[in-house]
Amino acid sequence: MNKVLLPIGAAIALLCISSPAWAATLTVPGQYTTIQAAISASANGDRIEVAAGTYNEQINFNGKDIVVVGTAGAAQTIIDGGSQGQVVRLTSSEPSTASLEGFTIQNGQAVIGGGVNVISSAGLMLNSDATIRNVIIRNMAVGQSSGVDNYGGSAVSVFGGSPVIENSLMYGTAHRLGPESTAVTALSMFRLGP
């Protein structure tokens, strides 16, 4: 019964507290073939519902206060980075109402190098107050690093904000380190500078 009431309650709450503009629900792949396309098309307060499937892409909330939901749950909704970079970025101080829910994020790969105090992550890069919920992060790797004092979290790196992560699973991540580098996994919290 809770499973039924909770979404309804959330919807009511959303209606009550949402911005004056009507929040929209964008669907993937119904309306957008990629999640990132939906994000790009979304506005604050929008909800992007992603159907079951594997989405080979990297996404970035780009500071938007949106909710991106895998409607079939994490087990069936997969964002696959294809080992080509960070998979999900919420690094623009997204508010706590922004959230990513119900996804499996996999096959991310961060390549840290070329600078000093570079922070990277294969899975999630967080610099926000957003909420990450019901997410599975797996099979992440940090590639060769050639810089100095570089940092990387295979699964999640938080270098700003106070994000909340709940009901989530991180497993099977690994990383490879180079000289003069520091990296961690699965979740890293960094507060650099003074």
Added chain:
Amino acid sequence: MRHVTISNNQATGSGVRVVRTGGVYNRGGTVTIQNSIVNGNQRANNGTITATYSNIATTGTGNINSAPVFVDTAANNYQLACGAPSIDAATDIGIATDIEGTARPLSGDNDTTAVHDMGAYEAPALTDPDNDGFRGCFDNCPNVSNPNQLDADDDGEGDVCDFDLDNDGIIDSNDNCPTIANPQQENNDNDSEGDVCDEDDDNDALLDTADNCPFVANATQLDTDTDNIGDACDDDDDNDSVLDVDDNCPLIANLTQDDFDADNLGDVCDPDADNDTIDDSVDNCLLLANTGQENADSDSFGDACDDDDDNDTVLDVDDNCPLVANLGQEDFDSDNIGDACDPDADDDTIDDTVDNCLLLANMGQENADNDMFGDACDDDDDNDTVLDVNDNCPLIANMMQVDTDTDMAGDACDMDDDNDTVLDINDNCPLVVNMDQADNDDDDDGDECDDDDDNDTIADADDNCPLDSNMDQLDNDGEDGGDACDDDDDNDSVLDTDDNCPFTANPEQTDTDDNGEGDACTDDYDGDTIENDGDNCPLTPNEDQLDTDSDEAGDVCDDDDDDDTIEDELDNCPLDANTDQVDTDGDGEGDACDACPNDADTEDCSGDTNNGNGGDGDSTSKTEDEGCGCVTVNKPTTPGNPGLLLLLFGAVVVWRRRRSG
């Protein structure tokens, strides 16, 4: 971070100033963790972490630090397995569902109180269908009440519902060891009991605890190397570190695997290590093939492997008879083969096995007496009891030592017993000197030794002619030996060879008829076939006995054939009595006998005037040969002279008497 599960992450690599963690790393921030599982990662967390009601190696309220127990991480199933320590171990922080939307909290333990679980997943609520007070995975027989939860095999399945008490996957009814796990059902002896529960796995009547080969039947428990592993199951029965499969003597330790005869049977276990067909138990040379087992000295080592085959203390390498004991090493013939073993010790080419003088060369093997010893080494070669040194015939038995010619060589061995230079084999008198070998009678017995030299059966001593066969012993003259050997049988001083009457003394040798037979010994002196007694001329051949004058003296011996008193030599007609001797024509032929008394010069009387029977007064008839003028005159027979005939007759009588006398 709330209800998050971070597990099974790795942190690898190396470098300078590297911080590695498989879980959470906090550098300069604030990390708050609630109701989560941060455990089971490769490396520890790093940095300041505030955690409560979490399974994490961090001190905090409600925290535990225990290996998370997930359903199946290999299948990426990180749900909490029943009984996991994180179940019902968190607290309510206002999260009503888990990652999959399952409502929280649920009672995932053995009680009925729902409590939040740590981590992303809420374990399902457990039930107690058999109502025995044990729920879910806590009940080893969920569907069969077993409040005591007895579980003999501790397989998590209570006995009451466990059809595989030993949990080996074989239901008990088919399990040959129902109470001892043996999923492979090994049953070495194929009896009704599996090995793990069979006290005699090889069914050899020996309990495994006392069996040195529990899985191989070996009632004898043979354990060659006494290593408590029976041979039957010992890979190295002799414990020589060579496995039996490679060991040429698996039951006898032979690390070096020596195999003299290369027959794949090591010497130590090879019943015939040198492969000479002689069993080693009786082989006098174990590692040297010597099929013949020659062992000259009958010691324990065969010749082939014995340094001193004959045990005479002289090593074979120095022994001139290595196989025959000869400590003295005598070598008569110096041929480096000791006498003891030299097949011909005296090197006389005669094998000693037949040599009658082993140590004296006697190639001829002379053995006069045919005893065991050849003459060369026999003190009495002829075995006549006279030692050779004293024996005049050492090689020929002559006990009497007869030596006819005293030449120191006994007759028995003297080629010339009588020393007459004629070898006995050629000597007709070997024991009597007769160099001339005279043998009068050619009977091969020389006269010197012949009792009957003339072989006339009359011994020489009694023989009047010992050298001339005269069995009749005739001796005409009674002296000078028998006639056969008397060269003057009639002793008339005329040798028989010259005597015309050898048996009648007639020194004068008269032989009227000169026929070689003296008159003294002939009845026909003159050989005219008329015996003297009837012969009118016994001393003059006149076979016709013509006696012109019939005076009984034949004309040939009658000086006056015509008895006219005129001797014939003077008588001009000797056959015609003409005492007057008238010869008219003077031709020397008296008229009485002259055909042509008047013609002295012709034959046909042509000059005779008184041809024919003209007056010569001769009574003899005359026949003229008118052709040739020849005249045949028939003389009248002149009668013999009676006185002369008488004289001759008397002489003959005297001669015959002497012959017969």
